[in-house]
Amino acid sequence: MSASGVRARVRAEMTEEIKTVARRHLATDGANLSLRAVARDLGMASSAVYRYFASRDELLTALIIDAYNAVGEKAEQAAEGITDPLDRFLRLAHAVRDWALDDPHQWALIYGSPVPGYQAPQDTIGPATRVLLLIAGLIRDAYVAGKIAEREPISGRFAEELAVVAEQYTPGAPPRLVGAGISAFVHLGGAISAELFGQLNHSVDEDRRGFFEFQMRGAAYLIGLS
Amino acid sequence: MSASGVRARVRAEMTEEIKTVARRHLATDGANLSLRAVARDLGMASSAVYRYFASRDELLTALIIDAYNAVGEKAEQAAEGITDPLDRFLRLAHAVRDWALDDPHQWALIYGSPVPGYQAPQDTIGPATRVLLLIAGLIRDAYVAGKIAEREPISGRFAEELAVVAEQYTPGAPPRLVGAGISAFVHLGGAISAELFGQLNHSVDEDRRGFFEFQMRGAAYLIGLS
DNA sequence: ACAAAGCAAGAGCAGTGCTCTCGTTGTGGC
DNA sequence: GCCACAACGAGAGCACTGCTCTTGCTTTGT
Numbered sequence: 176m177s178a179s180g181v182r183a184r185v186r187a188e189m190t191e192e193i194k195t196v197a198r199r200h201l202a203t204d205g206a207n208l209s210l211r212a213v214a215r216d217l218g219m220a221s222s223a224v225y226r227y228f229a230s231r232d233e234l235l236t237a238l239i240i241d242a243y244n245a246v247g248e249k250a251e252q253a254a255e256g257i258t259d260p261l262d263r264f265l266r267l268a269h270a271v272r273d274w275a276l277d278d279p280h281q282w283a284l285i286y287g288s289p290v291p292g293y294q295a296p297q298d299t300i301g302p303a304t305r306v307l308l309l310i311a312g313l314i315r316d317a318y319v320a321g322k323i324a325e326r327e328p329i330s331g332r333f334a335e336e337l338a339v340v341a342e343q344y345t346p347g348a349p350p351r352l353v354g355a356g357i358s359a360f361v362h363l364g365g366a367i368s369a370e371l372f373g374q375l376n377h378s379v380d381e382d383r384r385g386f387f388e389f390q391m392r393g394a395a396y397l398i399g400l401s
Numbered sequence: 402m403s404a405s406g407v408r409a410r411v412r413a414e415m416t417e418e419i420k421t422v423a424r425r426h427l428a429t430d431g432a433n434l435s436l437r438a439v440a441r442d443l444g445m446a447s448s449a450v451y452r453y454f455a456s457r458d459e460l461l462t463a464l465i466i467d468a469y470n471a472v473g474e475k476a477e478q479a480a481e482g483i484t485d486p487l488d489r490f491l492r493l494a495h496a497v498r499d500w501a502l503d504d505p506h507q508w509a510l511i512y513g514s515p516v517p518g519y520q521a522p523q524d525t526i527g528p529a530t531r532v533l534l535l536i537a538g539l540i541r542d543a544y545v546a547g548k549i550a551e552r553e554p555i556s557g558r559f560a561e562e563l564a565v566v567a568e569q570y571t572p573g574a575p576p577r578l579v580g581a582g583i584s585a586f587v588h589l590g591g592a593i594s595a596e597l598f599g600q601l602n603h604s605v606d607e608d609r610r611g612f613f614e615f616q617m618r619g620a621a622y623l624i625g626l627s
Numbered sequence: 628a629c630a631a632a633g634c635a636a637g638a639g640c641a642g643t644g645c646t647c648t649c650g651t652t653g654t655g656g657c
Numbered sequence: 658g659c660c661a662c663a664a665c666g667a668g669a670g671c672a673c674t675g676c677t678c679t680t681g682c683t684t685t686g687t
Contacts, residue, residue, distance in 0.1 A: 182653060182664070206514070207433060211643065220667045222646080231644065287514025288432070289598055300603060307604070333611035340604075357604055358592075358616045364600065365591015366584075372515055374590065377526060378533070378566075378583055385559035390584045397619045408633070408684060435674065446636045448677080457675065 190227050201280045240302050242281040247305030249274045260317035261400040268391045275367045307360045314356045315345050323399040359394035366390045416453050427506045468507040473531030475500045486543035487626040494617040501593045533586045540582045541571050549625040585620035592616045
């Protein structure tokens, strides 16, 4: 019919519907959700789903990309408009944590152990770095505004590696900033995973939000956001 | 025959053999290894395996406990005899990382996303805390030796929670030490997971060992091991 | 010596991912 | 408007999975 085509629109809707149902199954079955079960929920034959996703892995990949973008967007929104670097960083961190607590299985999908035999395709590396880039941007802004306290410089082979990134990203910025930024990102993810995957059980059981903020303040300190 | 019984010994050997083969499969298939395939490798019927493990989950639980103990032992050995607290902490951290790099699937099994529908039984919580307890002991020793620099004290609900632990573990020790210890443990695990699960790709590709040490030095600084 | 318990094997059930085939239906070119 | 063609949904089928049950055999404890 129209230039866009009825079929194309229906296909897009169907694709989205499959992902929605799959996300629901993700919440109960985790990463080994059943494609057949998803098809049953949709009232269609399992073979029909293969018209939209060539394999279960491809479905998972789509869910992974969506999840990366979802958490990235949440973090972006939370940080928006906040000028104080430390506040900005903490809000961003809490936004990521809140998103993860809201849907632990989506978190596990992107930051947990990779699905066995699953190799992340190129499409995922873009969305995957969104949160990291947000932190990098935050640090960059704080640096050019002169709001970053001095810390001990880094040295070694990895320091040279990071110096290259620092120089082309923000000329003049100390390489240790890049390192501290990545480290903060790693600590952020580690803290959420530890909480979600039960490694904090019997250690911190009451005020996990408070403990999370304590950890993130530590990471912020190492960056120089005092 | 003997008091121990031939059958009991054979059973123990068989149990160990199943676990060994299962560990081998773990390296290729990850957490969704096939019990039938393991049985095939052993030249026995799949149903026979159920004489030794009531379910696949129980097999996984056994592997998890072994893995916790293995990494705990490695960390213990690495830290043994080292007196300087910072050096001790770094060696411990590197030992854990080396173990994880050596067998990423075992690491994923214990520190990755939990197997869907799998509930960790009581037997695992003991071995699971070994590394954390090592760090706690290290900090405790350094504290009583007066080798810990002062840092900003903590406050809030989680601080009171940690104060209880601190008081009964090392009376007089500041609660922030407990917090910093757990935080270091979390960062340790997060750093290894990030490296293993590919979140460092395109960020730190060359000298990951150096970057790991940089991160652990940061964690050590926050504890007060300057 | 004998009953009881432990053990291995095979068949079987319900479920899985994925492929192939077969009718049906919407689509773009003439 | 027609028609070849591609997209589509459904069903059967293959090889695989975890797990159960039954059937014989072997090692125990008494």
